[in-house]
Amino acid sequence: xxxxxxxxxxxxxxxxxxxxxxxQLVSLGLIVTSALMIWKxxxxxxxxESPVVVVLSGSMEPSxxxxxxxxxxxxxxxxxxxxxVVFSIKGRDVPIVHRVIREHSDGISVSEKLFLTKGDNNYSxxxxxxxxxxxxxxxxxxxxxxxxxxxxxxxxxxxxxDYPLVKFAVIGLLGLLVVTSKE
Amino acid sequence: xxxxxxxxxxxxxxxxxxxxxxxxxxxxxDFFHKADPVVSVKLAKVERFLRVGRNxxxxxxxxxxxDLTSVFSWNTKQLFVWLAAEYSxxxxxxxxxxxxxxxxxxxxxxxxxxPFVRNxxxxxxxxxxxxxxxxxxxxxxxxxxxxxxxxxxNVTFPAAFTLSxxxxxxxxPQQRRTGVYAHPR
Amino acid sequence: MDFRGxxxxxxxxxxxxxxxxxxxxxxxxxxxxxxxxxxxxxxxVIVAVILCVPDWNYFNQHPIKWLPIDEDxxxxxxxxxxxxxxxxxxxxxxQESKKKR
Numbered sequence: 001x002x003x004x005x006x007x008x009x010x011x012x013x014x015x016x017x018x019x020x021x022x023x024q025l026v027s028l029g030l031i032v033t034s035a036l037m038i039w040k041x042x043x044x045x046x047x048x049e050s051p052v053v054v055v056l057s058g059s060m061e062p063s064x065x066x067x068x069x070x071x072x073x074x075x076x077x078x079x080x081x082x083x084x085v086v087f088s089i090k091g092r093d094v095p096i097v098h099r100v101i102r103e104h105s106d107g108i109s110v111s112e113k114l115f116l117t118k119g120d121n122n123y124s125x126x127x128x129x130x131x132x133x134x135x136x137x138x139x140x141x142x143x144x145x146x147x148x149x150x151x152x153x154x155x156x157x158x159x160x161x162d163y164p165l166v167k168f169a170v171i172g173l174l175g176l177l178v179v180t181s182k183e
Numbered sequence: 184x185x186x187x188x189x190x191x192x193x194x195x196x197x198x199x200x201x202x203x204x205x206x207x208x209x210x211x212x213d214f215f216h217k218a219d220p221v222v223s224v225k226l227a228k229v230e231r232f233l234r235v236g237r238n239x240x241x242x243x244x245x246x247x248x249x250d251l252t253s254v255f256s257w258n259t260k261q262l263f264v265w266l267a268a269e270y271s272x273x274x275x276x277x278x279x280x281x282x283x284x285x286x287x288x289x290x291x292x293x294x295x296x297x298p299f300v301r302n303x304x305x306x307x308x309x310x311x312x313x314x315x316x317x318x319x320x321x322x323x324x325x326x327x328x329x330x331x332x333x334x335x336x337n338v339t340f341p342a343a344f345t346l347s348x349x350x351x352x353x354x355x356p357q358q359r360r361t362g363v364y365a366h367p368r
Numbered sequence: 369m370d371f372r373g374x375x376x377x378x379x380x381x382x383x384x385x386x387x388x389x390x391x392x393x394x395x396x397x398x399x400x401x402x403x404x405x406x407x408x409x410x411x412x413v414i415v416a417v418i419l420c421v422p423d424w425n426y427f428n429q430h431p432i433k434w435l436p437i438d439e440d441x442x443x444x445x446x447x448x449x450x451x452x453x454x455x456x457x458x459x460x461x462x463q464e465s466k467k468k469r
Binding site for chain 1: 206210261263265267274275276277278279280281284286288304307309323325327328329330331332333335337
């Protein structure tokens with residue numbers, strides 16, 4: 001009799017656990033998919049393939065510091081002189097955030113526009129940063145134009161970039177939190 | 184469950200939401216900020232004008248009096264002020280070349296009075312299209328907020344000066360563009 | 369913390385934070401200083417944490433009243449009594465209420 005009851009209890013507990021595990025997994029999936037949804041929506045709205053970037057270098061100080069977050073857009077207005085753009089260079093995997101200081105355009109094609117950029121805090125313009133033989137940045141290299149600015153929020157990202165261990169710790173901790181938390 | 188950690192989490196996440204709303208309101212309030220900047224920019228002197236390799240190059244000096252004090256709002260971190268020479272050549276319909284810039288970090292420094300200031304960057308054309316060309320001067324400023332939307336504004340002085348039809352000095356061979364300038368500030 | 373206390377805590381931090389936000393924004397906007405807004409709002413957050421996170425007495429004004437154990441229930445002997453014994457004595461009900469803070 002006693003034994004029967006204990007077994008019954010254990011089984012019901014087990015059933016509960018299974019259900020809970022599935023629930024946690026579903027909520028984990030929900031978090032991941034909603035993050036992805038927000039990201040993709042941002043891409044569609046801003047027209048830029050990477051709508052949010054974290055400033056990784058101090059070359060734009062005091063405009064931007066390491067860890068500031070920039071919101072980018074590409075669609076509604078065409079990039080012009082004086083604006084801050086994010087661009088990628090062949091052979092460099094990290095995009096650069098700098099200001100346009102020269103612009104030459106034929107008035108028709110946006111992607112053929114010629115730009116020269118410079119970091120506010122740099123002594124020289126970006127000719128030295130461009131790929132070998134590349135004299136100008138072209139409209140098609142521009143990934144986005146900075147439209148909004150959120151200070152310091154990206155510090156965590158920088159920490160994670162500089163110390164990969166921190167990244168795994170944070171991801172692990174978050175995962176653990178989601179899996180173990182009970183509604 | 185209503186444990187300490189859950190409650191602390193709730194309070195802090197709600198605080199972050201409210202803070203985000205405050206930041207959004209701060210940046211929205213900027214759009215109602217009325218500014219009436221008083222800007223005057225004149226060419227003081229064309230110090231050199233020559234052909235270097237295949238490009239035209241002009242060394243300029245300006246007379247600037249710009250009062251941007253009223254542009255500062257409570258959510259303004261700094262202004263990035265630049266002066267651009269704009270012109271049109273057969274090769275490029277629109278060219279805009281920054282010749283000078285400055286970062287203004289406080290309202291007190293926002294009245295720029297520079298009776299004679301040399302260009303920070305030379306006016307270099309991509310090609311040889313500057314001879315006899317009419318150049319507009321545009322002073323632009325980007326308003327960098329504490330948080331939120333970056334805005335910009337400008338004042339253009341059309342046909343601020345015309346460069347001479349002939350080079351006053353002989354051409355020089357093309358040097359490698361080093362792009363090294365004086366220190367920004 | 370009892371159930372009414374929980375509801376009170378939730379309502380309290382919402383009200384405190386929203387009011388702190390409104391005051392902070394007005395003060396910051398009128399004084400023309402973004403830092404003022406940050407300071408006032410930070411103070412508001414600290415107040416909300418102090419008032420709403422710990423298990424203060426005012427959250428425990430309505431303790432749960434449990435019904436007495438119904439020993440006349442037809443399933444008492446076969447089902448509920450053994451369950452309670454398995455949980456650690458016939459006073460299982462009280463332990464349940466203790467678990468909720």
